[in-house]
Amino acid sequence: MTTMRAIGLMSGTSMDGIDIAALETDGETVTTRGPTRFAPYEAAFRRRLEAALETAKSIVDRRDRPGDLADLEREITRRHVQAVRDFLAAVGEEWRSPSVVGFHGQTVLHRPGLGVTVQLGDGALLADELAVPVVHDMRANDMLRGGQGAPLVPAYHAALARSLPDAFVAQLPMVFVNIGGISNITYVPRDGDPIAFDTGPGNTLIDQWVSREAGVPFDAGGAIASEGSVVRSVVARYLDNAFFAKEGPKSLDRNDFNLDPAEGLELADGSRTLAAVSAEAILKSVEHLPEMPKLWIVCGGGRKNARIVDDLRAGAERMRASVAVAEDAGLDGDATEAEAWAFLAARSLRGLPLTFPTTTGCKEPATGGVLNKPKGAR
Numbered sequence: 001m002t003t004m005r006a007i008g009l010m011s012g013t014s015m016d017g018i019d020i021a022a023l024e025t026d027g028e029t030v031t032t033r034g035p036t037r038f039a040p041y042e043a044a045f046r047r048r049l050e051a052a053l054e055t056a057k058s059i060v061d062r063r064d065r066p067g068d069l070a071d072l073e074r075e076i077t078r079r080h081v082q083a084v085r086d087f088l089a090a091v092g093e094e095w096r097s098p099s100v101v102g103f104h105g106q107t108v109l110h111r112p113g114l115g116v117t118v119q120l121g122d123g124a125l126l127a128d129e130l131a132v133p134v135v136h137d138m139r140a141n142d143m144l145r146g147g148q149g150a151p152l153v154p155a156y157h158a159a160l161a162r163s164l165p166d167a168f169v170a171q172l173p174m175v176f177v178n179i180g181g182i183s184n185i186t187y188v189p190r191d192g193d194p195i196a197f198d199t200g201p202g203n204t205l206i207d208q209w210v211s212r213e214a215g216v217p218f219d220a221g222g223a224i225a226s227e228g229s230v231v232r233s234v235v236a237r238y239l240d241n242a243f244f245a246k247e248g249p250k251s252l253d254r255n256d257f258n259l260d261p262a263e264g265l266e267l268a269d270g271s272r273t274l275a276a277v278s279a280e281a282i283l284k285s286v287e288h289l290p291e292m293p294k295l296w297i298v299c300g301g302g303r304k305n306a307r308i309v310d311d312l313r314a315g316a317e318r319m320r321a322s323v324a325v326a327e328d329a330g331l332d333g334d335a336t337e338a339e340a341w342a343f344l345a346a347r348s349l350r351g352l353p354l355t356f357p358t359t360t361g362c363k364e365p366a367t368g369g370v371l372n373k374p375k376g377a378r
């Protein structure tokens with residue numbers, strides 16, 4: 001199978017902007033990881049996206065677009081068009097004519113129990129504007145086949161794990177951790193399919209906390225948390241949630257956890273405590289794994305919060321495992337999800353499975369995604 005150049009676009013639950021990454025792949029192995037870029041959302045647009053989560057609660061049919069959601073969908077798509085144009089203008093010649101774009105869109109509602117997941121993003125419009133085939137809506141088919149519709153990044157994590165230098169491959173079974181707005185893990189065994197599930201709140205509670213209490217969008221480096229102490233009773237209240245005892249596959253909506261248990265804490269103690277919640281929620285995942293992982297590789301914006309990573313390291317050490325941030329393994333921890341969407345688009349074009357019974361709970365391995373050919377190619 002010949003390889004293709006693919007672009008992946010991720011606007012995740014942190015709602016901080018659009019991650020863009022290019023990949024050369026055949027959808028099974030990763031030949032080259034290409035250039036990346038981040039197009040941030042300004043504070044006002046982030047607030048509009050947050051408001052959309054409230055509006056989206058009234059959605060019954062996933063095609064419903066109540067309130068301003070139809071306008072917002074066009075605006076999100078327009079921003080992706082611009083982000084890709086800026087990206088293509090900045091990259092080397094060899095990356096300027098991608099074969100396909102994998103488009104995540106913005107999740108505004110995720111209710112796996114009801115079989116509903118909604119990502120705002122108009123794949124046909126993006127394809128027409130860019131004059132490139134676009135694969136979008138990659139979660140829906142998995143849900144139709146009995147899956148959670150998330151996480152989808154495990155197929156890529158598994159391919160990445162096997163592409164790492166020998167010293168890392170020797171540490172299978174390993175776990176990839178993505179600390180985005182929500183955190184999720186992929187357990188990669190020595191043989192067989194990966195096991196994956198969402199593990200709990202990643203940065204979203206920390207972001208909401210410092211935004212409200214200090215007027216900043218995130219706790220850069222974990223500096224605010226570094227001034228505070230962990231309040232164990234609050235961590236215990238968060239971890240008491242029935243979600244953690246549940247076996248995977250399982251997935252979360254951004255609103256499944258909120259700041260209630262942290263109310264009344266002082267700024268720095270709140271940040272430190274929520275960082276501990278993020279780390280401990282991830283570590284608790286071993287209760288649902290067949291074997292202790294030897295290595296945890298940490299991707300996503302949360303790896304830049306030193307307190308989360310410290311807590312992860314301390315917990316992993318107690319389990320005789322080590323923690324590496326993505327860059328220690330030669331990866332780009334900001335781009336992993338966008339790369340995954342490029343990889344999944346390539347898989348979708350080939351009709352390969354995006355999800356597995358062990359990653360989302362689908363009945364059998366399921367492909368997915370909607371292919372939008374640009375005007376003129378239809």
Ligand SMILES: Nc1ncnc2c1ncn2[C@@H]1O[C@H](COP(=O)(O)OP(=O)(O)OP(=O)(O)O)[C@@H](O)[C@H]1O
Pocket residue numbers: 010011012013014015016019178179180181182183203204207217218219220221222299300301302304305337
């Ligand atoms: N320098 C930093 N220090 C601490 N935290 C950071 C830093 N930079 C980014 N972050 C955190 O990372 C978040 C963005 O992470 P990321 O882009 O991985 O999330 P996402 O893709 O939106 O989410 P998801 O994986 O849930 O879809 C920010 O909202 C912020 O909380």
Ligand SMILES: CC(=O)N[C@H]1[C@@H]2OC[C@@H](O2)[C@@H](O)[C@@H]1O[C@H](C)C(=O)O
Pocket residue numbers: 012013107110117149150151152153154180181182183184198251252337
């Ligand atoms: C419904 C939805 O958008 N879920 C996101 C979210 O952010 C992290 C976690 O929750 C994960 O399940 C998923 O994203 C990643 C990219 C995934 O599907 O693998």
